[in-house]
Amino acid sequence: MDFNLSSEQELLRDGLTKFLAGRYGLEQSRAAAKTGAGWQPEIWRGFAEELGILGAPLPEEAGGIGGGAVETMVIAEALGHALVVEPFVDTVVVAGGLLHRAGGERAHALLAEIVAGSAVVAVAATEAASGENWRDVDTTARRDGDDWVLQGSKVMAVSAPLATHLLVTARSSGARTDTDGISLFLVETDSAGGGFTAHPYRTIDDRRAADLSFDAVRLPAAALVGDEGQAWASLELARDEGAAAVCAEAVGGMRKVLADTVEYCKQRQQFGQPIGSFQALQHRMVDMHMEVEQAAAAVYLAVLNLEAEPATRAKAVSAAKATIGRAARFVGQNAVQLHGGMGMTEELAIGHYFKRLTAIQYEFGSTDQHISRYAALTRPRE
8 A cells, every 4th residue: 555645745745844944943832822812813824825735635616725635634744843823623624624525605715715724613511520522412402583692601612712613513303312303503713692601711722612501592593504303424424534733743743753752862961961871761762763653553553444334444544543542642751751850841832842742632532432442443342
């Protein structure tokens, strides 16, 4: 099987890498993440207007490039290498995929706004009682005349404080954990009404998230995205697409962490020689390298199976997420240890990467959840 990138994909990777190297310094990006809006809107505009990456995986009819999972992987890995906090995965990969599959005039128009960089869309699907189980939906949507009335709450809606629009899951029929009956609603954050409240906060990895409350929030009929009660299949796919994308992001982050650790061990002197000359530390760095390469191979497996039938896709994604969880933990912890006390300082990049690698272990399902899903999917049938 050929794992080489096409010439167009190489140009995409090289252009984005050059852009980030010249305009996405760690000190500036961390300052933006910790203060004010929590991101750099000018960088987001650059992604749209100068690079066109916001449309890379989105359809041509919406102004996108019409790429696929490989293009998403290339972009996500480059963003992970530079520790970018702007919401590419949340808006373009997850929300963009949901809107594209839903179809309709409003979804198409919003996709065009995403491509242009004028709209940021976040998905609100996680609830306090169900955690990362997107199928367990307690938020309800009921009809009232031509309108919908939304009642419930969401937690840990990543990128919601940056968003112009929210895609909110709600149960319009059925029991709490049924796959049928889950609907998807588009909420404009600026005009959601008095029943909508958001409690934003900064996460450990310098992202922005919010807990959301919907108290009899009235939405027009056009707010329904896709068919009523039939959103689960698309949500399940979006969750796997998001998981594969953050796995690719983790590979980019781990490659940067490993390179910085090797360079530090060449420079740090102990007993009159670089600590990188000590065989025990060389073995440690080789183990880190092996973990990174295994993680990269697992990402390829997931990416190449995203269009496969659901069970095959789920197995590949869960295998990748479990592999990434183990690798991110091992590489991050050893990088910090090899840097000594400097590894967790604000001034050094390693500590920031370690926090992001730790957070990725829990995004779109934790390592343990994906191990359990993989085990369930591969269990012999009686």
